[in-house]
Amino acid sequence: MADQEYTRPIPVADEASQEFFDGANEEKLMLQKCSQCGTHRLPGRERCLDCWSTESEWAQASGKGKLYTYGIMHQKYHPAFADVTPYNYAIVELDEGPRIVTNIVNCDPEDLKTDMPVEAVFDHVSDGATLIRFRPA
Numbered sequence: 001m002a003d004q005e006y007t008r009p010i011p012v013a014d015e016a017s018q019e020f021f022d023g024a025n026e027e028k029l030m031l032q033k034c035s036q037c038g039t040h041r042l043p044g045r046e047r048c049l050d051c052w053s054t055e056s057e058w059a060q061a062s063g064k065g066k067l068y069t070y071g072i073m074h075q076k077y078h079p080a081f082a083d084v085t086p087y088n089y090a091i092v093e094l095d096e097g098p099r100i101v102t103n104i105v106n107c108d109p110e111d112l113k114t115d116m117p118v119e120a121v122f123d124h125v126s127d128g129a130t131l132i133r134f135r136p137a
């Protein structure tokens with residue numbers, strides 16, 4: 001994908017997601033982790049939803065998880081997606097707990113199955129922008 005210009009929208013990091021996107025550029029899946037109870041969270045937010053602590057750190061996740069659910073997008077809502085439609089969108093439940101919205105790559109649509117094990121791949125779509133997708137593990 002790196003040999004042609006990426007023309008689809010690219011996420012813009014904000015204060016709560018900068019570490020996540022910086023990590024992706026370094027091929028690391030970073031999650032915010034509660035310093036009190038150890039619960040991981042994504043997206044980043046000020047308080048832990050389990051213990052309400054505001055103390056947190058960023059920790060590298062394993063990049064492993066399972067396909068929680070998925071769909072196949074047939075509608076062309078944005079012209080930049082015309083050449084890749086139909087495509088899948090997926091929610092992966094990470095081994096650390098949080099769920100991430102992503103795409104599954106290297107997998108035919110008919111082979112997608114909920115609960116299938118998947119692992120992160122880092123798609124460097126442009127300078128300074130890396131999208132985290134998943135492939136069958």
Ligand SMILES: [Zn+2]
Nearest residue numbers: 034037048051
């Ligand atoms: Zn906590």
